[in-house]
Amino acid sequence: MISQKSKYALRALLALARAQPGETLQIAAIAGREAVPKKFLEQILLDLKRAGLVDSRRGQKGGYLLARPPQSVSLGEVLRIIEGPFMPLACVASDSDFPCADCSDERLCAVRHVLARVAAVSAEILNATTLADVLADPSVIPAERLNGAATGARQLF
Structure with a gap:
């Protein structure tokens, strides 16, 4: 059985994969869309970033995006x-x-x-x-x- 954390990670990655290439999504948007607690999602996205699956951008149009194409994850x-x-x-x-x-x-x-x-x-x-x-x-x-x-x-x- 996989953990809730893994299910949330997969949901978040699928949300990012649905975005246009180069488009960022903010944590609040992902959390709301995918029914994932925001604080928990922050930890998950940091783990995924350390592993090289997601990137983050700062600023007004900042957020998270996939670091690799969806067909390679x-x-x-x-x-x-x-x-x-x-x-x-x-x-x-x-x-x-x-x-x-x-x-x-x-x-x-x-x-x-x-x-x-x-x-x-x-x-x-x-x-x-x-x-x-x-x-x-x-x-x-x-x-x-x-x-x-x-x-x-x-x-x-």
């Missing part, structure tokens, strides 16, 4: 910025420092293997879906950009 990238690496189980991470305390051999753990596949497929879909895809048709996942069944658990969410 994947939902997976946004979720990794806001949530950090996501794994349904700590032991699923390939570089995990958190082995399962209740597994005698992680290589034989069926639960770990199933959840690793679920995480990999979810990540594949999120990494292949951009802000532009969502704006074009939010009900369609760009299947032509998916590689099929994912088998690894690298670079998730």
Whole structure:
């Protein structure tokens, strides 16, 4: 499950993606349009700015705008910025420092293997879906950009 912060970040980025190239949006406008608390949105936009997804401009016509085209910002990238690496189980991470305390051999753990596949497929879909895809048709996942069944658990969410 993703956090409310991630949902707000995606809403804010979609609002910025709807704007004309170079057009800035003020925090109050985004917050009002997307039903996001203004103070929380300020923190989120700062995180996104540090990560290079948004830029800000000062002055009378200041505000926020996307730093990259919407077709180059994947939902997976946004979720990794806001949530950090996501794994349904700590032991699923390939570089995990958190082995399962209740597994005698992680290589034989069926639960770990199933959840690793679920995480990999979810990540594949999120990494292949951009802000532009969502704006074009939010009900369609760009299947032509998916590689099929994912088998690894690298670079998730």
